[in-house]
Amino acid sequence: QVQLQESGPGLLKPSETLSLNCTVSGGSTSSSQSYWGWIRQPPGKGLEWIATISHGGATYNNPSLRGRVTISSDTSRSQFSLKLSSVTAADTAVYYCAAQPQYFHFTYWGQGSLVTVSS
Amino acid sequence: QSALTQPPSASGSPGQSVTISCTGASSDIGYWKYVSWYQQHPGEAPKLLIYEVSKRPSGVPDRFSGSKSGNTASLTVSGLQAEDEADYYCNSYAGNNNLVFGGGTKLTVL
Numbered sequence: 001q002v003q004l005q006e007s008g009p010g011l012l013k014p015s016e017t018l019s020l021n022c023t024v025s026g027g028s029t030s031s032s033q034s035y036w037g038w039i040r041q042p043p044g045k046g047l048e049w050i051a052t053i054s055h056g057g058a059t060y061n062n063p064s065l066r067g068r069v070t071i072s073s074d075t076s077r078s079q080f081s082l083k084l085s086s087v088t089a090a091d092t093a094v095y096y097c098a099a100q101p102q103y104f105h106f107t108y109w110g111q112g113s114l115v116t117v118s119s
Numbered sequence: 120q121s122a123l124t125q126p127p128s129a130s131g132s133p134g135q136s137v138t139i140s141c142t143g144a145s146s147d148i149g150y151w152k153y154v155s156w157y158q159q160h161p162g163e164a165p166k167l168l169i170y171e172v173s174k175r176p177s178g179v180p181d182r183f184s185g186s187k188s189g190n191t192a193s194l195t196v197s198g199l200q201a202e203d204e205a206d207y208y209c210n211s212y213a214g215n216n217n218l219v220f221g222g223g224t225k226l227t228v229l
Contacts, residue, residue: 104153
């Protein structure tokens with residue numbers, strides 16, 4: 001069973017860059033049959049897909065985030081990461097990392113990490 | 120891309136069946152077989168219930184079933200139980216590597 005755990009700062013100021021890591025256990029980010037993604041959920045609101053990275057390093061981003069997103073992976077550490085630049089209060093959310101054995105759905109989820117953007 | 124449309128709420132009594140709809144477009148639900156459904160209890164991470172329209176992951180009770188007709192996907196919960204009270208989200212592949220969620224439906228067990 002794949003397990004995922006998010007980590008990173010919980011409080012940011014507007015215009016800063018959000019950086020989160022996801023550590024994977026029970027699986028490998030280099031597995032040839034996997035994708036790894038980030039999803040967020042503003043308080044009291046619905047889910048939004050942010051980005052996905054393949055085992056080979058190909059990246060796929062939600063176009064609505066207009067180029068602010070960078071997703072990367074470090075297979076030696078079984079980690080993948082999210083960077084979101086120029087954050088505003090609208091980026092306040094619980095950020096989840098997830099495993100996508102097939103690209104089209106999110107099979108395993110981390111517990112989530114609350115990131116608050118406030119001056 | 121626009122979010123998929125779900126009713127904000129649904130309800131049913133224990134033992135009854137409830138169906139939650141998820142309406143998209145011919146470019147997402149209407150074209151692709153990649154519709155998934157997630158259950159989320161308060162304070163918890165979402166859990167995959169259904170993938171590829173109607174397939175259930177191991178461990179998901181067969182009380183949960185999925186279907187699709189045209190641009191609308193549906194999740195049916197049969198034999199409602201108290202623990203089914205949760206938020207439910209649909210998701211669809213929308214082409215060009217895009218994945219889009221519905222706004223969520225709060226299911227209340229009366």
